[in-house]
Amino acid sequence: MASKAADVIGTQPLLPQPWVVSEVTRETDDVVTLTMDPGSGAAPMVFRPGQFNMLYAFGVGEVPISISGDPAHEAQLIHTLRAVGFVTRALCALQPGDLIGVRGPYGSHWPIEQHAGRDIVLVAGGIGLAPLRPAIYHILSHRDRYGEVALLYGARKPDELLFPDEFDAWRKAGIQVEITVDNADACWEGRVGVVTTLIRHGRFERTAASAFMCGPEVMMRFAAQELENQGVTPDKVFVSMERNMKCAIGLCGHCQLGPEFICTDGAVFALPRVQRLMTIREL
Amino acid sequence: MGPKRDASAFILPVARLDELFAALRSRGYACVGPTVRDAAIVYGDIEHSADLPRGWTDDHAPGSYRIKRRSDNAYFGYVVGPHAWKKYLFTPERRLWQLQRAGAKWERTDPPVEVQKYAFIGVRACEIAALQIQDRIFTGGQFVEPNYAATRREVFVVSVNCTQSASTCFCVSMDTGPEVRGGSDLTLTEILQPEHCFVVRADSERGDEVLASLDLDCARSEHSHAAAVGVDHARRQSRRLETAGLKDLLRRNSESPQWQDIASRCLSCANCTLACPTCFCSSVEDVSDLSGDHAERWQRWDSCFNPDFSYMHGGEVRRTTAARYRQWMTHKLSTWFDQFGSSGCVGCGRCISWCPVGIDITEEARKMREAEGVQS
Ligand SMILES: Cc1cc2nc3c(=O)[nH]c(=O)nc-3n(C[C@H](O)[C@H](O)[C@H](O)COP(=O)(O)OP(=O)(O)OC[C@H]3O[C@@H](n4cnc5c(N)ncnc54)[C@H](O)[C@@H]3O)c2cc1C
Ligand code: SF4
Ligand code: SF4
Ligand code: FES
Numbered sequence A: 001m002a003s004k005a006a007d008v009i010g011t012q013p014l015l016p017q018p019w020v021v022s023e024v025t026r027e028t029d030d031v032v033t034l035t036m037d038p039g040s041g042a043a044p045m046v047f048r049p050g051q052f053n054m055l056y057a058f059g060v061g062e063v064p065i066s067i068s069g070d071p072a073h074e075a076q077l078i079h080t081l082r083a084v085g086f087v088t089r090a091l092c093a094l095q096p097g098d099l100i101g102v103r104g105p106y107g108s109h110w111p112i113e114q115h116a117g118r119d120i121v122l123v124a125g126g127i128g129l130a131p132l133r134p135a136i137y138h139i140l141s142h143r144d145r146y147g148e149v150a151l152l153y154g155a156r157k158p159d160e161l162l163f164p165d166e167f168d169a170w171r172k173a174g175i176q177v178e179i180t181v182d183n184a185d186a187c188w189e190g191r192v193g194v195v196t197t198l199i200r201h202g203r204f205e206r207t208a209a210s211a212f213m214c215g216p217e218v219m220m221r222f223a224a225q226e227l228e229n230q231g232v233t234p235d236k237v238f239v240s241m242e243r244n245m246k247c248a249i250g251l252c253g254h255c256q257l258g259p260e261f262i263c264t265d266g267a268v269f270a271l272p273r274v275q276r277l278m279t280i281r282e283l
Numbered sequence B: 001m002g003p004k005r006d007a008s009a010f011i012l013p014v015a016r017l018d019e020l021f022a023a024l025r026s027r028g029y030a031c032v033g034p035t036v037r038d039a040a041i042v043y044g045d046i047e048h049s050a051d052l053p054r055g056w057t058d059d060h061a062p063g064s065y066r067i068k069r070r071s072d073n074a075y076f077g078y079v080v081g082p083h084a085w086k087k088y089l090f091t092p093e094r095r096l097w098q099l100q101r102a103g104a105k106w107e108r109t110d111p112p113v114e115v116q117k118y119a120f121i122g123v124r125a126c127e128i129a130a131l132q133i134q135d136r137i138f139t140g141g142q143f144v145e146p147n148y149a150a151t152r153r154e155v156f157v158v159s160v161n162c163t164q165s166a167s168t169c170f171c172v173s174m175d176t177g178p179e180v181r182g183g184s185d186l187t188l189t190e191i192l193q194p195e196h197c198f199v200v201r202a203d204s205e206r207g208d209e210v211l212a213s214l215d216l217d218c219a220r221s222e223h224s225h226a227a228a229v230g231v232d233h234a235r236r237q238s239r240r241l242e243t244a245g246l247k248d249l250l251r252r253n254s255e256s257p258q259w260q261d262i263a264s265r266c267l268s269c270a271n272c273t274l275a276c277p278t279c280f281c282s283s284v285e286d287v288s289d290l291s292g293d294h295a296e297r298w299q300r301w302d303s304c305f306n307p308d309f310s311y312m313h314g315g316e317v318r319r320t321t322a323a324r325y326r327q328w329m330t331h332k333l334s335t336w337f338d339q340f341g342s343s344g345c346v347g348c349g350r351c352i353s354w355c356p357v358g359i360d361i362t363e364e365a366r367k368m369r370e371a372e373g374v375q376s
Helices: A086-092 A126-141 A164-172 A195-201 A217-229 B014-026 B125-139 B146-154 B205-214 B221-235 B246-252 B258-263 B271-275 B321-340 B361-375
Strands: A017-026 A031-038 A052-057 A061-066 A077-082 A099-106 A119-125 A149-155 A175-181 A209-214 A237-240 A268-270 B005-013 B030-037 B040-045 B056-061 B064-069 B093-102 B105-109 B118-123 B156-160 B186-191 B197-202 B217-220 B282-288 B294-301
Touching: A017 B105, A031 A086, A031 A099, A052 A077, A052 A086, A061 A077, A061 A086, A061 B282, A077 A086, A077 A126, A099 B105, A119 A126, A119 A195, A119 A217, A126 A149, A126 A164, A126 A175, A126 A209, A149 A195, A164 A175, A175 A195, A195 A217, A209 A217, A217 A237, B005 B014, B005 B205, B005 B221, B014 B030, B014 B156, B014 B197, B014 B205, B040 B064, B118 B125, B125 B146, B125 B156, B125 B321, B156 B205, B186 B205, B186 B221, B197 B205, B197 B221, B217 B221, B246 B321, B246 B361, B258 B321, B258 B361, B321 B361
Parallel strands: A119 A149, A119 A209, A149 A175, A209 A237, B030 B118, B118 B156, B156 B186
Antiparallel strands: A017 A031, A017 A099, A031 A077, A052 A061, A052 A099, A237 A268, B005 B197, B005 B217, B030 B040, B056 B064, B093 B105, B093 B294, B186 B197, B282 B294
C-alpha cells in the first residue's frame, strides 16, 4: 500500500546539501570562519543579509548559524561560529576539503534595502557581529545610498574582537566603528564598558536612523531602551532573536517565542513585534 | 403511503458493518480504528467488526481513565482513548535521511515519501477538528510536511457522532462537537432503538460512492429521531471552558502567580502534550554507527515539558515547571490563534484524564480568570 508520492508532493524540505570547506580562518580562541563551495549536487546560494543556514556536522548534529559573508558573492558561503558545544565544536574542527551539510537559507533578513536613504546604526555584541557583517558588506557596496553609518561593537575582551582586520577598510568607507570591551588589561587603549554606552558616541541623526542589533538578549533590551531614550523610535529598530531550533521551517515548535516562530517569522524582527515578549522571563 | 423516510440518511444494520470494511478494503484502504488493548481503547488495525470495542465504554475523570463493560453491545459506546489519529499522519518517530560517507563524498539516501492509504474508523467530531488544525500546521504554511500531506490527502474518514460525553469533555464550549459538521466522508450515528444499527450519511463524493455500493435502505424518521436524541444527549456537558476573551486573558497573565500554583502540582511529565491530538512538536536525533561512516537523522515527538526542549548554549530558557506549563496552556488557548487562526484546543479532555495528578485545563483557565478579577 505504500507508494512513492514525491512527484505529487514535492521535495523533502529537511535534506542537507553537501558543501566543501575551502578555507578555515581562526578568528579568536574559540571562533572560526568557514568558507565553503557548493559540493556535488548543491547549488550556489542566494541569500539576504541576516538569514541563517542549518549547518550539519557528519553524525554529530545540526545547528542554526547565520551567514556572515557577502550577499553579492553567492558562489561561496561564509559562516562564522563560536565553539560552545558538541555541534559547533565539531564544525569548528573542520579542515579544508571536509564536507559540511547545509540547508537554507532560512528566516527573515535585515531590511537594509528598505532603509536606504537613512542613517544606519549597527549594534553588535560578541558573536553578534557575524550576522551583521553581510549588512555591512551591502552598505559598503552601496555606500552612496546611506547617510551616516555607525557600527557600535562590544566584545568581552580585546582578543575576542571579530574581524579586526576589516575595521580600517570599513572606516575608510565612511563607517564610524566604535569598539568597547567588558574587560581589558593595561595594554588596551580603547573603551571599556558595555556596548550600550557607545550609543551616545554614535554619529547619526537620531530621528533619521534605523538600527540593526544582534547580540545577547539582555544587551539588545538595554540597547533598545537607550536608542529609544535618544530618539530612535522602536519601529526603526530591528533585532535578531535566538532560540533552540530543530527544523528551521516552522514545524518543530522549538523556537517559539510567544506567538512567534523565530525560524520563519524571524530571526530578524522589527522591535515592536518582540519588545513585550523580550521582557517576559523564561518565555 | 409508507413511513416517512430521510432521503440522505441510510441504515447500516449491525450485521452488515463488515461489509463497510470490506468495501473500504476493496478500494485499497487499510482500516484503522478503536480496539481494546491493555485496558484501554486505542487505535489499531481493524480487520472486521469483532476488532471494535463492542460492549465497552470508558469512565473519565481528572487523572483517571478506566474502561468497563456496557449493558449493551454498542460498538462506539466509549468516548475517547489515549491515542489520537495524529500517530498515523505525524508518526511518533521517523527516519528523515541516511548518509553514507565514502572517501570525500556523501551518498544520501532520501526516504521515499510514503503514502499510506488509511480509512479512519470512528473519528469523533472533536478529532476531525484536531485533524483540521494539524492540516493547517503541516500543510497550510510556507513549508509543507510531505509525508503528512501525502498520507492525509488519501484518508477516508468514517466519523461517528457522539451520543454520550465523558465528564472531561468540553467540545460544546470549543464548538467542535459532539456532532460532525464537515471533514468526514461517511458519518455514522450508532443507535440502539428502534433496533441496534447505524444511521449513515455521506459527506463527500468518495463517501457517496462507497455508500451507494452498499445499497442500504433509507433511514426512517424514527431512526433519524433516535440519532438526533443521542447527539442531544452528548451535548449535555457539565465541563465548560469560557472562551470569551480567553486569548487576551492568557496574554495578559504571563506573570500571574497562578503559574506557580499550577507548578506546585504539575510533574512536567509531558503526558498532556503526547495525548493531545493537536500538539505537533518534534525533535531530531543524529546518530552514527561504529564505523563512523554511516549517519542517520531521526525525528521524534517532543514536548515543551521536556527540559531540553528550550535548551540553548548556557542552559534551558524555560527552567521552571511554571514556565513550561505557561507555554503549554498559553500556546493551546492563546498564541495558537496568532499562529494558526484557531484555538489549539478542541475540548477532547485527554489532557485532563491522562494527567497523573489531574490538572484540568478548564479549571486552571477559570482560576486564572478569577485571580485576575480579584487583583483588579
Ligand atoms: C538564528 C540563529 C543564528 C545563529 N547564528 C550564529 C552564528 O552566526 N554564529 C554562532 O556561533 N552561533 C550562532 N547561533 C547560535 C548557535 O546555533 C548555537 O551556539 C549552537 O546551536 C550550539 O550548538 P552546540 O551543539 O554546539 O551546543 P550544545 O550546547 O552542545 O547544544 C546542544 C543542542 O542544543 C541546541 N542549542 C544550543 N544552543 C543553541 C542556541 N544558542 N540556539 C539554538 N539552538 C541551540 C542545538 O540544537 C544543539 O544541537 C545562532 C542561533 C540562531 C537561533
Ligand atoms: S503545547 Fe507544547 S508540545 Fe504542544 S504544540 Fe505547543 S509547544 Fe508544542
Ligand atoms: S488541550 Fe486537552 S482538551 Fe484540548 S485538545 Fe489538547 S488534550 Fe484535548
Ligand atoms: S525551528 Fe522548528 S519551528 Fe522554528
